[in-house]
Amino acid sequence: MATLSKRSVETLIDLVEIKLSCIQVFDRDDAKELAALEQARRELGDILPGRSASTVVQFPEAQRAAG
Numbered sequence: 666m667a668t669l670s671k672r673s674v675e676t677l678i679d680l681v682e683i684k685l686s687c688i689q690v691f692d693r694d695d696a697k698e699l700a701a702l703e704q705a706r707r708e709l710g711d712i713l714p715g716r717s718a719s720t721v722v723q724f725p726e727a728q729r730a731a732g
Contacts, residue, residue: 674712681706
């Protein structure tokens with residue numbers, strides 16, 4: 666398995682968060698994509714010490730899709 670630098674992981678988290686801030690859930694496929702992005706954000710956050718999913722901002726779209 667290849668390792669990623671801290672900077673690369675932070676960049677990936679930023680990109681996922683940007684996508685999350687732009688996504689609008691209109692159908693089931695959008696909801697699945699939102700869930701996949703949330704999971705990716707959690708997994709990337711787990712890689713970096715001190716930056717877990719709990720320290721990442723929750724987006725309203727994610728809360729609506731989960732509820």
